[in-house]
Amino acid sequence: MRALLTSKAARRALRPIADLIDQRIERHVRRALQNASAAGKTPAATITPDAALQQELKVLRNRQRPLELFFDGTGRGASRLPSGPHLNRTISELAQVTGDKDGAERNVAQAFRLLIAMEALGVGRIAGGTMNIVGKLSAVPLLKPPNDEIMEIGTLYGMFGASLIRMMERAGRDPRLTIVDPLAGTQLQPGTSIGDDASGTPVQGAAVRTNLALAGAAGAATRIQQGFSEDPEVRALVSDRSYGVIIVDGDHSAAGVAADLEWAEQIVAPGGIVVLDDFGHPKWPGIKEAFEKHMATDTRFTFLGQAAHSGYLRAAA
Numbered sequence: 001m002r003a004l005l006t007s008k009a010a011r012r013a014l015r016p017i018a019d020l021i022d023q024r025i026e027r028h029v030r031r032a033l034q035n036a037s038a039a040g041k042t043p044a045a046t047i048t049p050d051a052a053l054q055q056e057l058k059v060l061r062n063r064q065r066p067l068e069l070f071f072d073g074t075g076r077g078a079s080r081l082p083s084g085p086h087l088n089r090t091i092s093e094l095a096q097v098t099g100d101k102d103g104a105e106r107n108v109a110q111a112f113r114l115l116i117a118m119e120a121l122g123v124g125r126i127a128g129g130t131m132n133i134v135g136k137l138s139a140v141p142l143l144k145p146p147n148d149e150i151m152e153i154g155t156l157y158g159m160f161g162a163s164l165i166r167m168m169e170r171a172g173r174d175p176r177l178t179i180v181d182p183l184a185g186t187q188l189q190p191g192t193s194i195g196d197d198a199s200g201t202p203v204q205g206a207a208v209r210t211n212l213a214l215a216g217a218a219g220a221a222t223r224i225q226q227g228f229s230e231d232p233e234v235r236a237l238v239s240d241r242s243y244g245v246i247i248v249d250g251d252h253s254a255a256g257v258a259a260d261l262e263w264a265e266q267i268v269a270p271g272g273i274v275v276l277d278d279f280g281h282p283k284w285p286g287i288k289e290a291f292e293k294h295m296a297t298d299t300r301f302t303f304l305g306q307a308a309h310s311g312y313l314r315a316a317a
């Protein structure tokens, strides 16, 4: 908590509150000096400015604590308090990838509010840093996918999928979501040991359905396929349509992403979008490695660019 409060982003975001504290302290000291002067006493005889300051600060800090709970990382692992420059960088990266600067600015604001609301109301959390999540939610509708069929490989709690439904509907679309995830009780990542989730919630179908219900009729109608995306039986069950959007966010190893890209080639609609999550993230080098190998093959995909650690591809029309 201490590190959170002293980070550059937190200091910048909390500046208005600090200014308010300064003003109140000034008022307090001025009032004490006026009272002392009116009573014909010297100020030093009536007040210890240090003690008054400490008292005022304590009161304000205590009042500030519940406000911080809306944004801090407790119960979800990551703080949701991006800095101004961080937000602006995401907007300009999205403008670059989507070619829509006004849309990027609007969607980032709306997606940020949505993220806070979904994590407040839902079960579990959305995985990833704030700008990464906001970036994906903003970019997908702006890239105008050729149809409304969406596939999410790796859903964790289904809360990102539910949020994407909301963002697509805001753009006047009629999203139909299919999810593939082992829903194994915990998050699975080959070669990585991931302990209990920061949210304290098991990764299971009930949580996913609760979160999808927050996204109305389209959320409730979501097709949830339990299993691994490389499993031929799982693939056969959900390869019955061409997807306008495919979110690759399951197994983050190079082999896992390679397998998902190879499958995406087969099921993506002409002009469809593939989102590679955690693209270029230092923790997950396998994603870029698999991407580079894949792009050297005879692929339908063109790389559109990257924003906030997600890579965007478009299939040939």
Ligand SMILES: C[S@@+](CC[C@H](N)C(=O)[O-])C[C@H]1O[C@@H](n2cnc3c(N)ncnc32)[C@H](O)[C@@H]1O
Pocket (backbone or CB within 6 Å): 125, 126, 127, 128, 152, 153, 154, 155, 156, 157, 158, 159, 160, 161, 180, 181, 182, 183, 184, 186, 187, 188, 189, 203, 227, 228, 229, 230, 249, 250, 251, 252, 256
């Ligand atoms: C990073 S989380 C997904 C986060 C989610 N998309 C979000 O934005 O909140 C990765 C999920 O993929 C699942 N997973 C791991 N290997 C998978 C595979 N081979 N196929 C499908 N899902 C997989 C994990 O268990 C976990 O639920």
